[in-house]
Amino acid sequence: MQPTPTNNGGLDDGLQSQNGHDRRLTDEEFDRYSRQMIVPGMGKEGQLRLINSKILIIGAGGLGCPAAQYVAGAGVGTIGIVDDDVVETSNLHRQVGHATSRIGMKKVDSLITHLQNLNPLPHYIAHSYPISARNGADIIQNYDLVMDCTDNPATRYLISDLCVVLQKPLVSAASVQKSGQLIVLNCPPTPQGLMDKKYPPCYRCCFPKPPPPTSFVSCGEAGIMGPVVGMMGVAQAGEAIKILASGLHLSSPSDPEVERNLIQPTLLIYSYDLESAVGPYSFRALKMGSRKKKCFACGENSPENLSLEGIKNGIPNYDTFCAAPIAKVSLPQQDRIPAAEYHDKKQKGELPAHILIDTREKEHFSFGSIDGAVNYPFGKLLMKAALIKRDGGDGDEILSPISARTQAKKDDDGKDDDTPIFVVCRRGLDSQETVEKLKELGVDHGGKRKIMDIIGGMKAWKEKVDPSFPYI
Amino acid sequence: MTTPKPPPGHFNILYFASAGSYTAKNVEALPAPLPLSELFGQLEERYKGIRQNVLDHSLVTINLAYVDVDGDEEGDETKKVVIQEGDEVAIIPPVSSG
Numbered sequence: 001m002q003p004t005p006t007n008n009g010g011l012d013d014g015l016q017s018q019n020g021h022d023r024r025l026t027d028e029e030f031d032r033y034s035r036q037m038i039v040p041g042m043g044k045e046g047q048l049r050l051i052n053s054k055i056l057i058i059g060a061g062g063l064g065c066p067a068a069q070y071v072a073g074a075g076v077g078t079i080g081i082v083d084d085d086v087v088e089t090s091n092l093h094r095q096v097g098h099a100t101s102r103i104g105m106k107k108v109d110s111l112i113t114h115l116q117n118l119n120p121l122p123h124y125i126a127h128s129y130p131i132s133a134r135n136g137a138d139i140i141q142n143y144d145l146v147m148d149c150t151d152n153p154a155t156r157y158l159i160s161d162l163c164v165v166l167q168k169p170l171v172s173a174a175s176v177q178k179s180g181q182l183i184v185l186n187c188p189p190t191p192q193g194l195m196d197k198k199y200p201p202c203y204r205c206c207f208p209k210p211p212p213p214t215s216f217v218s219c220g221e222a223g224i225m226g227p228v229v230g231m232m233g234v235a236q237a238g239e240a241i242k243i244l245a246s247g248l249h250l251s252s253p254s255d256p257e258v259e260r261n262l263i264q265p266t267l268l269i270y271s272y273d274l275e276s277a278v279g280p281y282s283f284r285a286l287k288m289g290s291r292k293k294k295c296f297a298c299g300e301n302s303p304e305n306l307s308l309e310g311i312k313n314g315i316p317n318y319d320t321f322c323a324a325p326i327a328k329v330s331l332p333q334q335d336r337i338p339a340a341e342y343h344d345k346k347q348k349g350e351l352p353a354h355i356l357i358d359t360r361e362k363e364h365f366s367f368g369s370i371d372g373a374v375n376y377p378f379g380k381l382l383m384k385a386a387l388i389k390r391d392g393g394d395g396d397e398i399l400s401p402i403s404a405r406t407q408a409k410k411d412d413d414g415k416d417d418d419t420p421i422f423v424v425c426r427r428g429l430d431s432q433e434t435v436e437k438l439k440e441l442g443v444d445h446g447g448k449r450k451i452m453d454i455i456g457g458m459k460a461w462k463e464k465v466d467p468s469f470p471y472i
Numbered sequence: 473m474t475t476p477k478p479p480p481g482h483f484n485i486l487y488f489a490s491a492g493s494y495t496a497k498n499v500e501a502l503p504a505p506l507p508l509s510e511l512f513g514q515l516e517e518r519y520k521g522i523r524q525n526v527l528d529h530s531l532v533t534i535n536l537a538y539v540d541v542d543g544d545e546e547g548d549e550t551k552k553v554v555i556q557e558g559d560e561v562a563i564i565p566p567v568s569s570g
Contacts, residue, residue: 059570061570062570063570064570148570149570150568150570151568151569151570152568152569153566153568156566156568173570174566174567174568174569174570175567175569175570176489176567176568176569177489179488179489179567180567181564181566181567206531206566207529207531207566208529209528209529210529210566211490211529211565211566211568212524212525212529219569219570222569224569229570232570233570267531267538267564269488269562269564271488271498273498284536284562285536286533286536286537286538286562286564287533287536287537287538288538289538289540379493379494379496380496383496386519386520386521387520389520390520
């Protein structure tokens, strides 16, 4: 098969063969990859580039599984996978590279089992430990392209920084709940600090500031729809295959061919709307900027900020950069009650009539709750509190959204209602903040009304009171 | 996300991911024209705390193209950007999970 000469910037024009790029395909390869090789722009050249490429997939979860399937199917020669997790039942609705029969197995081993079945030709490398500032460079430097399929901000910044310094293209995808994002970064790979013309951005160029830890939600917390993350993982594989087959990863930004092929980087956004079943599919392709002059990792002065040595020795510190000024609520002991004690006292009739507010999201609440609890999701409560503060209303107004459900306990004589309030949430943090918020608004009527936090939330309830409680 | 055309004298603003949860909206129409440099202030007025919790780490696009809200890249260019009637602005916080 001779590649057809093209002059339209297709995949097989451009870079001339690298090592091994002009060998014959084996019969097996010829057969296995025939349907993609006959696609215009791909050809034998593109296929050989894939076979000679090494790709690193970091994360073997909702993104990594679908991404790895297509990368393996396409015949990328070496596929490394990093993950230290084990397969759990709750992964399987979206992590299609695992199986019910492999629950408890390391994800890396489970996924490679699946991939070997799909295509035994690639060389699979298992990295069954977490990627870290210490080991990151040693892993990444052996590969041609990195796919970020991870699940937290600190690791995303680490991977992007390493890819900038090691000059590896990075295909980055992310997804939570009902939305997904995909962007190709640092491609073609460009030395740190070059600013004389337009160069591709890195992750920090797009998102220089990490989200505050309070706003970061994991799929375990917020939930995730399988097809949404699957779509992003598949699209991610598509971009990676395109880059490797065209040889863009081996090029430098000064190649005239590359310059011609270099379109503006695009951020793909997918939003999936459960509320409008027949609504339009929503993809948006957003034109992104190029490398930023002030970027910490790749901009003008970046070589002073960021080096392999530095990263290895903890500079910058990714955990403090992205983290965790832990929600600093420390309620006094008298405002808190352990879940088990609440239960016991209630059973024995030692608790006065009270309002029990459950601040979990309504989906969590729908699986089960403590008898008599009313649902008032934390986010709604915060919004309501902000509105009351802004408009200077009566603090007790905060309870109006649930007043219909608690009316029976209200006094009608115009006096303040001092019915005690108990607050429970999922794990015991939001409930403390809620108690604080309510007191701040004066709902405790200067101490006349008790407002108590149930320690440890429904998680503690399941552990200490009712093991059969359907906690998610 | 369905986006109705904004009424005359307005632009649409789309709230993605955590911006959507914070405002409890996917989209709304705001009065145009509005200088880009005043957008975050306007939103903060409507949604107290949104700046610190969402906007400061989000990226912003106008008509599907990235704009630099901080304005520290191309000199004073950003200060001159004005959101016009009929524009589509999007607030895009990073998503990290997978």
